[in-house]
Amino acid sequence: MSKKLFLLDGMALVYRAHFALIARPIFTSKGVNTSALFGFTQTLLEIMKTQQPTHLAVAFDTAAPTQRHLDFPEYKATRQAMPEDLSRALPEVRRLLEALRVPALECDGYEADDLIATMARLAERRGFDCYMVSSDKDFGQLISEHVFLYKPGRMGDRSEILGLPEIRRRWGIQHPEQVVDILALMGDASDNIPGVPGIGEKTASKLVAQFGSVENLLARTGELTGRVRQNLEQHREAALLSKRLATLNCEVPCAWTPEALAVRPWDEDRLKALMVEFEFNSIGRRLFGEDFKAGHGFAPASARPVARTTPHPASPASAPAHLLKLADEPHEYTTAASAGERARAVAQLQPAERLGFDLAWSGHDPKSGRILGFAFSPKERVAVYFPAPPADPEFQAFLEELRPLLESPGEKAGHDLKPDLVVLQRHGLRLGGALFDAMVAHSLVEPDVRHTLAYLSESLLGHTPIDLAQLAAGEARAGGIDLRDVPPARAAEFSAERADLALRLRARLRAPLDEKRQEQVFYSIEAPLLPVLAGMEAEGIRVEAPALAEFARQLGAELEEQEQAIRRLAGQPFNLNSPRQLGQILFETLKISAAPKKTRTGQYATDEQTLAALAPDHEIVRRLLEHRAAAKLKSTYADALPAAIFPATGRVHTTFNQVATSTGRLNSQDPNLQNIPIRTERGQEIRRAFVPRGPDFLLLSADYSQIELRIIAALSREPGLLEAFRAGLDVHAATAARVFGVFLELVTPEMRRKAKMVNYGIAYGISAFGLAQRLAIPRREAAEIIDNYFQQFAGIRQYMDQTIRFAREHGYVATVTGRRRYLRDINSSNAAVRAAAERNAINAPIQGTAADMIKIAMVNIYRELEARKLKTRLLLQVHDELLFDLFRPEEAEVRALVEDRMKTAIPLEAPIVVEVGVGENWLEAH
Secondary structure: OOOEEEEEEHHHHHHHHHHHOOOOOOEOOOOOEOHHHHHHHHHHHHHHHHOOOOEEEEEOOOOOOOHHHHHOOOOOOOOOOOOHHHHHHHHHHHHHHHHHOOOEEOOOOOOHHHHHHHHHHHHHHOOOEEEEEOOOHHHHHHOOOOEEEEEOOOOOOOOEEEOHHHHHHHHOOOOHHHHHHHHHHHOEOOOOEOOOOOOOHHHHHHHHHHHOOHHHHHHOHHHOOHHHHHHHHHOHHHHHHHHHHHOOOOOOOOOOOHHHHEOOOOOHHHHHHHHHHOOOHHHHHHHHOOOOOOOOOOOOHHHOOOOOOOOOOOOOOOOOOOOEOHHHOOOEEEEOOOHHHHHHHHHHHOOOOEEEEEEEEOOOOOOOOOEEEEEEEEEOOEEEEEEOOOOOOHHHHHHHHHHHHHOOOOEEEEOOHHHHHHHHHHOOOOOOOOEEEHHHHHHHHOOOOOOOHHHHHHHHHOEOOOOHHHHOOOOOEOOEOOHHHOOHHHHHHHHHHHHHHHHHHHHHHHHHHHHOOOHHHHHHHHHHHHHHHHHHHHHOEEEOHHHHHHHHHHHHHHHHHHHHHHHHHHOOOOOOOOHHHHHHHHHHHOOOOOOOOEOOOOOEOOOHHHHHHHHHHOHHHHHHHHHHHHHHHHHHHHOHHHHOEEOOOOEEOOEEEOOOOOOOOOEEEOOOOOOOOOOOHHHHHHHHOEEOOOOOEEEEEEEEOOHHHHHHHHHHOOHHHHHHHHOOOOHHHHHHHHHHOOOHHHOOHHHHHHHHHHHHHHOOOOOHHHHHHHHOOOHHHHHHHHHHHHHHOHHHHHHHHHHHHHHHHHOEEEOOOOOEEEOOOOOOOOHHHHHHHHHHHHHHHHHHHHHHHHHHHHHHHHHHHHHOOOOOEEEEEEOOEEEEEEEHHHHHHHHHHHHHHHHOOOOOOOOOOEEEEEEOOHHHHO
16 A cells, blocks of 8 residues: 555654653753654654555544443543643644644544544555554554554664554554453553453453353353452442443544645754754754754753742854854864874963863773863854874873873863863873863753754854764774764864863853852762762772672572572462563462552562551562562672772772763762662672772771761751750660650660661651651651651751742752752642652752762862872762772871861751761671
């Protein structure tokens, strides 16, 4: 067939696009969230480009009730209210479709699914191949020889087209219409279709394959036995209702015909205007060529207007009004290749007050990258590139020629400087002067958006930087494009432009840093932290691979033993790593719960929290949890850490990310050394494998004691907590004494445990329900404990209320140092969304102040170690703990230094306690 009709489930695709970008949403310079529109546009254009439909339409729901709502008022009742940013995006999606001249189908009283079903059947009869674009499994019932389900790709995955063979394999049935019967039996949590209790997807598929339909099954329940028969007979009406709810209506009275949905030429003027309005620069260039010119400006995502908040001022009028490529702008990029040229350029650049900087290096790992060249920019659109000679001894002489410029006292501005600093350190070099990292600065000003050089250049400068991928000559190496793949002249231009852009971004970011009062956080904390983190990454930490290998062997034997025991208790073999099979064993075969929870997909919930609640009464569940813990230890640590040892150093080198969290906490990755377990005896074996670099060294661990609770006491000025800390009391026991109304010496371990849970839970907005769950106590008792807590510690309640009021008025909260956490949903009309923002408002100043405190301590300790020329080195930061390679003769001096700098990093009313330990391995030291 030559006629191809694509029918898109509009609401499903818009929702999908919005939540796909929820962690890093896209905003315009006016603070408009365009995530849903951007993702939907990408999907639609991708279909139009790759599938080349002859006919196309998008179906939408309306607000009018449908027959399903009349038959079952609880239909879809469990769905949360639509996010406000998403509801604002829907009219813009309609405008996009109008510009693309794509029909939008809707009909009061019918869902988009029913419209798609009707049009699909009609199109099939009229000689079309029809593709239903959605991830909704309900559409499986419509599949035929000429009707297909098109599932768009997610997170870089390819799209998937499902026809008759795929549906038959997926559900184990012969006729696609039987998908309805399976859904009727298993239910659908997302639509709140009840289904039949105790019947999951696998059982439903078997029953439908055997009996053909729900009606036949219900008529022949006498052929069944046990709980399945009982549930079917007791929930007969629920099964029939569920089938009616899951059945798509193919007879919607729609005025459209498939022929009327023919693809038409776009309204280019309207489409181009939309791309400009929503600043979809990359899409605009794809549609209209490299000459496309879109609006831009400073992107104040965090300053989207909230109640009583002034929007961020517009970008300066002098900024360029469109995107420019390098060739469009006058620029002067030169190359200093000879010794004479280098000498003259260094002499001219060295006195500069500030320089844009970029380091060109090979590969993708700074631990092994070789310097290819340096670029410096003394002023906008001017830069000098110094290419490195390829071989020694000329290479070493080249580095020495550049050393005075690198170490000159002028400020160096770059983008993502830390990897460059690691490469420099490996070559015996450093950057002198203050550092300005545009990526880090932007993360303070606009923490919720992207911080890539391309994004910053386009949004702040109206300039599209050179794309490295387009410069590569021939095939790229494994792992991606390498500067070694780029012709030298283009590599010079690439690096020079990066240095130029860094200097220009510095000028554009200074004002926002000032306006949002982030100068202290940037200049006193984040910028000085760059060389500290680079030094830690370059140092790495020694790990005893043989010890981990032996531990992995022990864990493997334990896993095998646990698996045998679990299968014996189950009475049959099954795949422990299959949630579906595990759920069926636990809740259908063994029936360990009368009312098992289900996930949104209809499967039994087998997550850790669910199983932990069942573990006290069931040996198989206890063993399952032990098996999971051992498997995680083995795969994540015992097996993975030896593989992460870098051959050139024999040490493990993590990477610290400064811009990954909104609270300011550092993030560790490749490998993550901030999650090394400590609470369980087996987990402690992992820490035992982290050892000093040699016999003259020990590991020193310095850990803030109860730092977040001390910060709560300081921020709230709560006399009860402050008094307990000042007196050196066990703060949890002191809290229990007041909450339960007993003398301190009469506090029982159980009372202390409950008080400790409240003390730490308060910062995260713990509710009576949450406390009851964690302590395994009745909700009424939990509510009484929380009420008593706030009666005894009224200052904390007052602090929480004041913090939320401030957040509602200003749209953000701040740490003691001034670091801001923006809360766009603090005034949301959605109660659940607003409550989450309120919890963040309370927690962010506490967790963020703790993060700032240890960062300041790291900077001060690192500088002092260097100034005193000590051999001790800072290796790791794990939230509230610092770990050092301690040179044994320096123990007394370093102990005193570390403790003092950590205690005095941020003065607080509550006394700060630092616990310092030393040992032959990390476990001993901690």
